[in-house]
Amino acid sequence: MPNAGELRVLYTREAISGRVAELGRQITADYQGRSLCVVGILKGATIFLADLVRSISLPLTLDFMAVSSYGHATSSTGVVRILKDLDTHIAGHHVLIVEDIVDSGLTLRYLLNLLAARGPASLRTCVFLDKPARREVEVPLDYVGFAIPDVFVVGYGLDYAEDYRHLPYLAVIDGEKSRG
Numbered sequence: 001m002p003n004a005g006e007l008r009v010l011y012t013r014e015a016i017s018g019r020v021a022e023l024g025r026q027i028t029a030d031y032q033g034r035s036l037c038v039v040g041i042l043k044g045a046t047i048f049l050a051d052l053v054r055s056i057s058l059p060l061t062l063d064f065m066a067v068s069s070y071g072h073a074t075s076s077t078g079v080v081r082i083l084k085d086l087d088t089h090i091a092g093h094h095v096l097i098v099e100d101i102v103d104s105g106l107t108l109r110y111l112l113n114l115l116a117a118r119g120p121a122s123l124r125t126c127v128f129l130d131k132p133a134r135r136e137v138e139v140p141l142d143y144v145g146f147a148i149p150d151v152f153v154v155g156y157g158l159d160y161a162e163d164y165r166h167l168p169y170l171a172v173i174d175g176e177k178s179r180g
């Protein structure tokens with residue numbers, strides 16, 4: 001296990017749960033009378049998605065994609081690889097992509113283009129975290145949990161070398177040196 005430095009809490013479990021409930025209410029209101037196809041991006045979005053969908057009062061299906069852009073490093077290569085595609089067809093459905101964090105925007109941009117080509121009735125994005133300072137390509141963010149500065153965060157689904165995903169809060173790793 002790499003020495004990742006000290007953890008400093010950025011958002012507590014309570015702050016996160018309050019914000020996620022708000023997002024769920026907003027999504028419920030925006031999609032009234034429709035059903036939703038929620039597409040979670042593995043693995044980072046799993047914890048956020050699990051809490052989010054339980055705050056949404058609509059008919060809803062779940063599907064997942066796994067993509068790889070970073071491997072075990074913490075800087076973007078710009079290369080997006082599909083490791084797992086959807087199990088279901090999304091043509092004609094209202095699709096909401098749920099992602100953990102938007103950094104350069106390359107991953108979400110790629111996913112939006114890919115899924116848009118499959119003919120959904122609508123396609124929106126919901127991200128737990130937005131790191132606008134690092135954006136390289138513009139991506140439309142319809143629902144955002146928190147905007148954060150350019151720091152490397154872990155917890156609530158986000159990892160460092162696959163650890164820390166299970167932390168119920170969001171933390172910054174102080175002294176994290178691996179960013180390129």
Ligand code: 5GP
Nearest residue numbers: 076102103104105106107151152153158159
């Ligand atoms: P993008 O393609 O927007 O540059 O990268 C998005 C992906 O980068 C996220 O899904 C996540 O896996 C990873 N990432 C970006 N910033 C962070 C961060 O601060 N912490 C962690 N754990 N992953 C990050």
